[in-house]
Amino acid sequence: MRLYEYEGKELFAKFNIPIPEGRLAASSREVEAIATEWNKPIVLKSQVLTGGRGKAGGVKVVENTYDAKAVAEKLFEMKIKGFPVEKLLVEPKLNIAREFYLGVTIDRLNYRLVVIASGEGGVDIEETAEKSPEKIFRKSFECDQELYKFDAVEIAKKLGLDSDHVKQAAQIIMNLYSLFKKYDAKMAEINPLVLTARGQLIAADSRISLDDDAVFRHADLAEMGIEKRHEEGEMTPREQQATEWGIPYLDLDGNIGMFPGGAGFGIMGNDFIHYYGGKPANFMDSGGGPSPERLAKMLVLLDENPNVKAIFGARFGGISRCDDFAKGVTMFLKEHGLSKPMVCRMTGNMWQEGVRLFDEAKKENPELFEHFEFHGIETPIEEISKRAVELAREAEGGK
Amino acid sequence: MAILVNKDSKVMVQGITGGAGSFHTKRMLTYGTNIVGGTTPGKGGQTVEGKPVFDLVSECIEATGADTSVIFLPARFVMEAAIEAIRAGIKFVVVIPEHIPIHDMLRVRKEAVAHGATVLGGNTAGIISPGQANLGIMPDIAFTPGRVGTVSRSGSITYYIADTLTRSGYGETTCVGLGGDPILGSTFDEILWMFEQDDESKAIVMTGEIGGVYEERACDTISKMKTPVIAMIGGIFAPPGKRMGHAGAIVEGKMGTAKEKLDVLTEAGAHPAKTFKDIPEILKKLGV
Numbered sequence: 110m111r112l113y114e115y116e117g118k119e120l121f122a123k124f125n126i127p128i129p130e131g132r133l134a135a136s137s138r139e140v141e142a143i144a145t146e147w148n149k150p151i152v153l154k155s156q157v158l159t160g161g162r163g164k165a166g167g168v169k170v171v172e173n174t175y176d177a178k179a180v181a182e183k184l185f186e187m188k189i190k191g192f193p194v195e196k197l198l199v200e201p202k203l204n205i206a207r208e209f210y211l212g213v214t215i216d217r218l219n220y221r222l223v224v225i226a227s228g229e230g231g232v233d234i235e236e237t238a239e240k241s242p243e244k245i246f247r248k249s250f251e252c253d254q255e256l257y258k259f260d261a262v263e264i265a266k267k268l269g270l271d272s273d274h275v276k277q278a279a280q281i282i283m284n285l286y287s288l289f290k291k292y293d294a295k296m297a298e299i300n301p302l303v304l305t306a307r308g309q310l311i312a313a314d315s316r317i318s319l320d321d322d323a324v325f326r327h328a329d330l331a332e333m334g335i336e337k338r339h340e341e342g343e344m345t346p347r348e349q350q351a352t353e354w355g356i357p358y359l360d361l362d363g364n365i366g367m368f369p370g371g372a373g374f375g376i377m378g379n380d381f382i383h384y385y386g387g388k389p390a391n392f393m394d395s396g397g398g399p400s401p402e403r404l405a406k407m408l409v410l411l412d413e414n415p416n417v418k419a420i421f422g423a424r425f426g427g428i429s430r431c432d433d434f435a436k437g438v439t440m441f442l443k444e445h446g447l448s449k450p451m452v453c454r455m456t457g458n459m460w461q462e463g464v465r466l467f468d469e470a471k472k473e474n475p476e477l478f479e480h481f482e483f484h485g486i487e488t489p490i491e492e493i494s495k496r497a498v499e500l501a502r503e504a505e506g507g508k
Numbered sequence: 509m510a511i512l513v514n515k516d517s518k519v520m521v522q523g524i525t526g527g528a529g530s531f532h533t534k535r536m537l538t539y540g541t542n543i544v545g546g547t548t549p550g551k552g553g554q555t556v557e558g559k560p561v562f563d564l565v566s567e568c569i570e571a572t573g574a575d576t577s578v579i580f581l582p583a584r585f586v587m588e589a590a591i592e593a594i595r596a597g598i599k600f601v602v603v604i605p606e607h608i609p610i611h612d613m614l615r616v617r618k619e620a621v622a623h624g625a626t627v628l629g630g631n632t633a634g635i636i637s638p639g640q641a642n643l644g645i646m647p648d649i650a651f652t653p654g655r656v657g658t659v660s661r662s663g664s665i666t667y668y669i670a671d672t673l674t675r676s677g678y679g680e681t682t683c684v685g686l687g688g689d690p691i692l693g694s695t696f697d698e699i700l701w702m703f704e705q706d707d708e709s710k711a712i713v714m715t716g717e718i719g720g721v722y723e724e725r726a727c728d729t730i731s732k733m734k735t736p737v738i739a740m741i742g743g744i745f746a747p748p749g750k751r752m753g754h755a756g757a758i759v760e761g762k763m764g765t766a767k768e769k770l771d772v773l774t775e776a777g778a779h780p781a782k783t784f785k786d787i788p789e790i791l792k793k794l795g796v
Contacts (some may be wrong), residue, residue, distance in 0.1 A: 115618060158638065167523075194788075215610065215614070215691075216727055217541045217690065217691060217720065217721055217722075218722075220614050220618065220691070220723045221614075222614075222619045233528065251616055251618060252611060252614035252615055253618070254617060290611070293609055293610065293611050296611060320609055320610045320611065321607075322583060322607040322608065322609045322610070323610070323611065323612075325584060326609075347764070359747075361747065370664050371662065371663060371664035372662065372664075372688065373662020373663060373664040373665040373666075373688070373717065373742065374659070374662070374664040374665060374668065376662075376717050376742040376746060377715075377717070377741045377742035377743070378741075379743075379745055379746065380742060380743065380745050380766075380782075381783055382743045383744070383745040384783060385784055389745075392746075397645075425631070425650075425664055425668060425671075426647065427645065427646065427647040427663065427664070427667060445743075456668060456671065457647055457649055457650060457671075458647045458649055458700065486671075489785055490783075490784065491783050491785050492526035492783065494783075
């Protein structure tokens, strides 16, 4: 769960990491009021859950109070990588002498926590790591290990500070490490950590990502207004609908509706379609043992999507049973109806029973099965993928 | 032979009295898995499917000689359950639930390494040595005893691969599910090396997916192995920056693209497969 800059800074303040005086504004009028009150050069920072906002023009320095409202209005009209700017963080412009980088993250490969420091801040740390790795210092710790003062001093010294400031920086490093562990963070970055002309170290930006799966043990976050959020940019209306129904779903730019079972084959099935010359219109994950209602909803999403020209279905009955799967699909055929060609394969638990149920339903209502082809274990999944690509091509008029 | 679990493994279930715990205990027993008992704190003295329930893992070990544990508990209780099992002397722990907090899993891993234990998961469908033992939630229908090992992050892919191996006559020694969570108890390289020591596993199919770093970590091991490895990676055409189902399955920046994973694995000596039907063809060429 990614935090907004201002939320991260609230956590910084809680852990005695110095931050600039700042106020949140939701309208250009509010920005104007703050600017008038302060009457000094300010920075307007778009609050969005994505990186690269500076490059995208989402951060503006306003030297003259009279310009604040107009600059804010422009920012509020922006979308940064699909995220609309709804809030601005207003801060006094800092008089910057130097910029540094500090971060704590998890080294998943080695199961350790890592503190990263660099004398060059304010830039993309991954880029620095690639271009000049010698400018980055790393020190790793066991997941339950303390970070002692001497560790922090060792790291702080790598920033190239004089001894007075090394002590200040070491304290910030220790506090950042405590915050990281206390809140189950995946990443906590200060970039840049700024040394002002007056000799103060201040966290000028925050980038914090918490573990969604551990939010339950941090009740105080909700009190601060920090709650689970959608952080992958704007959702399409269908993605929104799927989210409401609790179905992991993504719109893609092809024309084959994907109805593939679990996430693992959901990912790989998309590749199969590409290998046979087609393009999926979506990614979807049924979850384990989906109910007939859920299966029907998944099919509704695909059938009502005008981009979808054909539907690819696959079910490997594990704990879930293929007869239940057949019931769900038949329910959809009866209640909603299928307006597009669909090819589907069932194998695994009770697949013969699934095929039998389809056969039976087809005898009763042949018109419902006009566009629906079903297969059992004898047809390899590769053939089904190929068939879906063919069906989509035919529906597009042979293109 | 098989790796990690076989017909002699003495398996206990943590959370045996819960809905999922008791349901899957029955399934695992039906398959022939040697389930010896289980735990639920506060329910010691009861039985599930005729197997004794204890309050503590140590009591279960003392009474039954359990050496392996399968955990069916809500994610928030997994860390303590796994550490309890490891400290009591269990050498193999399978974590079925998903969404285990990352910092919890780091601790479990540390504990496992310190005690020489192996942990699978979280978010794994489990592990099966066909004809011997089935731990977790995998359907037995796809599996048959044979001579190829498999290791995968995803349950559904494990079923497809095993189904392919079964129908092409190769069968499986052991099929291992690493799990779909972002931090995993075991990694590809560790499981591959276990298969390398197993004489009956004549080849290994590893299937990974976009996101994370665990596939790349296998390269060094693959280059040292005599047993051939067939590699398949899901998500070659996945859009970057979008999460596809598994919490771990997201391409972050330049890290974790499927193409890159497959390239480095191939460079290390693995045989790349595009779709399932390539697998028996490659095995045939390799003379397995």
